[in-house]
Amino acid sequence: MTEHGKVAIIGAGHVGSTLAYTLVTAGIVREVVIIDASQERAEGEAMDIAHASSFHAPVKITSGQFEDVAGAAITVISAGVAQKEGESRVALLGRNLPIVRNIVSEITKVNPDGIILLATNPVDALTYAALRMSGLPSSRVFGSGTVLDTARLRSELAVHYDIDARNVHAYVIGEHGDSEVVAWSVADIANMQLHAYCQSTGLTCSLEDMRAIEMRVRNAAYEIIRRKGATNFAIAAALTRIIEAVIRNARSVLTVSTLLQGQYGLENVCLSLPAIVGKNGVEKIISVPLSESEQQQLHRSAKAIHDTLANIVW
């Protein structure tokens, strides 16, 4: 039996520890347990976060071992290494696959009914691997995918149009990585397609502007890592948003990485498309109307993930 308000985080580095703090302050969970290969690190993070307890609603925060994952509604995997400069996705997969394999094997033993949410990169390939290794249904094993990239796109568009990011609806789909695709055909502000919004407001909507925004979104992780060594805040906020959708059964539309089953002629690959996320995990993938060119780019993105996976030794 899973407990509705319990979340386990495996990997308490930049991403996992920031997620733990964000979850605790967001007031959407009852219990957070942090596990890391370095037990000391997990203990230190849990102690530090617990000391903020008088500033927010009660949440139990502890560090633990794999057996403490038992009963978690969601287990987030944020353990592993980040991409080194110039490192290929295949090489990164080679380093993180054994870590994810071991974690999936341990957590499915103690918590077969929970949801597994992957953040470790390359997230699409590892989501597919975790799904196959776990034997769980695809609704319950999915990745953060392009939820972060979508947030970056909405934030860039919000700055460009000087408007609240919550009124910007636009998706990055496909791979969380270099081949990701901006679905411009379904981008809107205040229910108006971008060009119509620009016409009605007199704002610019040039191809160059949009290309520059797309480039900034695609290169965001590299730019941040070059400056501060890691990314943590926006990914933690993105993971918190996904967890909230599950815990509250919000049925939110989020671009999580999930197993495709024929959408746009694609299958046997995990990538991001807008999907409804609720208490059972990924409840439905939404096939939004994409242009011919966006569909071709999506196929190229799926191929990039396939090519990475082709190197997996199962």
Ligand SMILES: NC(=O)c1ccc[n+]([C@@H]2O[C@H](COP(=O)([O-])OP(=O)(O)OC[C@H]3O[C@@H](n4cnc5c(N)ncnc54)[C@H](O)[C@@H]3O)[C@@H](O)[C@H]2O)c1
């Ligand atoms: N999906 C996304 O949008 C996104 C965004 C940011 C980072 N990431 C990825 O998340 C991962 C973690 O990034 P980070 O910056 O937090 O790294 P980090 O090095 O700060 O932390 C990784 C943590 O994992 C732990 N760890 C390693 N092997 C483990 C194991 N077998 N069991 C338990 N814990 C283990 C380490 O001890 C460390 O504390 C990377 O793969 C990174 O690329 C993904």
